[in-house]
Amino acid sequence: MLARLAHRGPDDEGTRTLGEHSWLGHRRLSIVDLEGGHQPLGGAGGVDWSLVCNGEIYNHRELRDQLPTGAFGSCSDCAAALALLRDEGAEGLRRLRGMWALCAATHDGRFVAARDPVGIKPLYWARTGTAVYFASELRAFPVGVQGRAEIFPPGCWWTPDGGLRRFAGAIPAPSPSQGWNGASRQDVEKATFDCVADSVRRHLMADVEVGVFLSGGLDSGIVAAVAAKEYARRGRRLRTFAVGTPGSPDLLAARETAAFLGTEHREALLDARAAREALGEVVACVESFDAGLIRSAVPNWFLSELAAQHVKAVLTGEGADELFAGYGYYHEQHAAPRDLDAELRRTITSLHGLNLQRCDRVTMAHGLEARVPFLDREVIGHAMSLPADMKTLEADGMEKGHLRRAFAGRLPHHLLWRRKEQFGTGSGAQSVLSPVWDSRITQDEYAAALAQDGVPQLRSKEELGYYRAFRTALPGVRPAAVLTRFATG
Incomplete structure (x- = not known):
């Protein structure tokens, strides 16, 4: 073992x-x-x-x-x-x-x-x-x-x-002092900044170098901004890492963020052939066949491989979308504040079988530790104490307005207010991986697989491909023991 x-x-x-x-x-x-x-x-x-x-x-x-x-x-x-x-x-x-x-x-x-x-x-x-x-x-x-x-x-x-x-739930029970009645918007934004920044600084605890995964999005940019300032205070320069296909939106945005923060920045270019060849290894490592999870795990695999050559631990932006309502479906299907709050709570308690599983497995496969400052219990408790109407869409349809305003001035304005892209899309991974399965698996083959006893619900030919790789890597594991769906209605 x-x-x-x-x-x-x-x-x-x-x-x-x-x-x-x-x-x-x-x-x-x-x-x-x-x-x-x-x-x-x-x-x-x-x-x-x-x-x-x-x-x-x-x-x-x-x-x-x-x-x-x-x-x-x-x-x-x-x-x-x-x-x-x-x-x-x-x-x-x-x-x-x-x-x-x-x-x-x-x-x-x-x-x-x-x-x-x-x-x-x-x-x-x-x-x-x-x-x-x-x-x-x-x-x-x-x-x-x-x-x-x-x-x-x-x-x-x-x-x-x-x-x-x-002994504890994922979301701490609110304390009597966590009410925001009478507090100004600026006071609440400052409290959010202070809470997140304190967590990032705590997560830099190490006797070795700690870097940051920089996706080009808001969440990792916030983490990098706080970490870079803390490292500068110590007389050191933060190391950041990004991944994507050449010219992909995430790669370009990460490069600009790194330049603004003055980090020591490195990039892993996602090669279509290498990505496809790594699929079996990635599925075995993540121990899942969820298509969305694997699609984001593949670029993270190459990103972790690069980072592990330079640091032993990295900070990531995982969890911010679940705390501050960053996914579009939250607002499309759970627009009412009470419904939105309930859905956020549901997804936070599901993270251990989804994004956190991918985050841990892909990094640790390369002897690299991933840390998630947004999922510190103090940050979760603070974020979930905020009224849900602070997390609804801005007038222009932008998500996470409260979090963006809390970190105003820490990143360039156009990057701070850059619209979210799913990592598998923004990095170019989806365009590299999804077409593979149309040529490898026929529609009749897909239908026949779904009809077999003991085969879980597979949502696409792509997921069938990952399921087969999963069964090869872990033939004795019951799929029900690992499959957690990030249900979006």
């Missing part, structure tokens, strides 16, 4: 057997505490916890000031999770601020598995009659166990004695 995850942690590996019941394994991508962060952490005695954790804990320094000094065994950010387990038990994990999935055990038989409330970092589990398996990717499970694999739900922990328990 551990060998199948070597791509996620090329820098180090560690294992530990605890008593008669538990075995922990970890592959490490060294980003914080490069020398002392070897995992499993802990495990000094029979009642002490040993822990393996995938992710980043952004509030670990604050937790060090609040917990007993002896609770921390290293300078690793993941040591904060270990310290909370030691001091407060599984209940303490709700205090972690970051993206994480973990398993921990003791020699005397205790065990806990848990995952962050949004599901930014992946975790799967498979229960058999004699064992329970956990892994970051489906490919890690033994072939005979893959058919039992399921998504471990975000915001939950599991213990053998207590079973599965939810």
Whole structure:
């Protein structure tokens, strides 16, 4: 199992057997505490916890000031999770601020598995009659166990004695102080700027270089603007990365944004032949056959390959569209503020099986960590406390007007107010990939596949092609365990 995850942690590996019941394994991508962060952490005695954790804990320094000094065994950010387990038990994990999935055990038989409330970092589990398996990717499970694999739900922990328990939802409950009655538009915009900018700065936490994926759109531009200013304050120059076919709209806009911000910018040009040849590998890596997901994963595959040559972690703009209503269908099908708010909440809680799955898999396949500052719990809580009518379309039909005004002056005006394009379209990936399947799969072949027992609903010949690649890569996995639809009515 551990060998199948070597791509996620090329820098180090560690294992530990605890008593008669538990075995922990970890592959490490060294980003914080490069020398002392070897995992499993802990495990000094029979009642002490040993822990393996995938992710980043952004509030670990604050937790060090609040917990007993002896609770921390290293300078690793993941040591904060270990310290909370030691001091407060599984209940303490709700205090972690970051993206994480973990398993921990003791020699005397205790065990806990848990995952962050949004599901930014992946975790799967498979229960058999004699064992329970956990892994970051489906490919890690033994072939005979893959058919039992399921998504471990975000915001939950599991213990053998207590079973599965939810400790937090993806969207924090609003606090009494989060009302905006009487606040001016400018005050609310400043609060949005402060909240997002604070999250971006926190997400730059590392002992290595952190870059930014720059798509040319609003969300990644905002992230890059804050990160570039913070790096300049430290006397350093931010590295940014973009991908697209030559002359594609996203590539040109990203290039202009990078020039405005003064970043060290690099581009990956999307070649049609290379993109088509990579399809099988991308499907296997993303562990999905959703056409929209794969279409955006292919350019991200080449982007991650480029970025991994220069940095170990990148920030992305994932999540802003779901928080601030950036997709056109939100306004076409859920125009009423109450309906819009309900749909935003639904899609935020679905991200772990869609965009976040693609974001994690494609980057980690190249030993690169992706961070998502818009999906920090503080940002989610702030954004969802805003009245939904602040997220409806502008008079000219532009989406995300509130977010654009909050960052006025941080990007050129025409880029700040550039209309959104889906990444697969703006990067040129859709024009490269979609025509492939018209020549490879006939309409009769597509209809026959849909009629087969056990085949899920496939929306196009393109998706049938990805489904076949998925079955080749993961023959033992049940499609129902991985297929999450981003339903748009």
